Amino acid sequence: MTRTWNPELASREIEALTHLEGALLPVLHRLQEVFGYIPAEAVTLAASALNLSRAEVHGVVSFYHDFRTEAPARLVVRLCQAEACQAAGARAAAAALMGRLKTEFMKVAPDGSVVVEPVYCLGLCAAAPAALIGDRLLAALDGASLCEAVEAAL
Numbered sequence: 001m002t003r004t005w006n007p008e009l010a011s012r013e014i015e016a017l018t019h020l021e022g023a024l025l026p027v028l029h030r031l032q033e034v035f036g037y038i039p040a041e042a043v044t045l046a047a048s049a050l051n052l053s054r055a056e057v058h059g060v061v062s063f064y065h066d067f068r069t070e071a072p073a074r075l076v077v078r079l080c081q082a083e084a085c086q087a088a089g090a091r092a093a094a095a096a097l098m099g100r101l102k103t104e105f106m107k108v109a110p111d112g113s114v115v116v117e118p119v120y121c122l123g124l125c126a127a128a129p130a131a132l133i134g135d136r137l138l139a140a141l142d143g144a145s146l147c148e149a150v151e152a153a154l
Contacts, residue, residue, distance in 0.1 A: 003035055005042075010034070014030075014049045017030060025060070028064075036071060040069070074113050078117045079097075080130045088128035128140070
């Protein structure tokens with residue numbers, strides 16, 4: 001459940017987990033579950049509540065790739081970058097999409113609409129390149145069809 005950042009709610013969510021031994025990871029997972037990301041202010045709140053330095057908390061957030069530090073996009077596009085998809089033109093399709101969106105892998109587009117994430121195999125190697133656009137799996141994509149599919153999903 002993604003909500004707008006709210007420091008009071010974040011403090012309550014953190015406090016509910018401080019009794020756990022090694023509470024940092026459960027706290028970070030809960031914050032991301034509630035807000036969709038872990039902003040810098042959440043790092044400060046968690047550090048204070050758990051008697052850790054901001055550097056320690058930030059180190060954990062930045063180490064684990066599943067934690068996001070910026071608000072999530074409305075749409076997640078996962079583009080396969082495995083060998084079969086690369087051989088079938090995935091790089092060119094990705095470049096076309098990211099050029100149109102004015103973004104790059106793992107960066108939310110400037111308008112907040114979409115983020116493009118690399119993945120390594122969606123199981124459609126025979127119909128490469130493949131992408132997961134939201135919850136819709138598509139195959140045999142080129143730059144134009146990928147851009148059209150993303151625009152339709154927005």
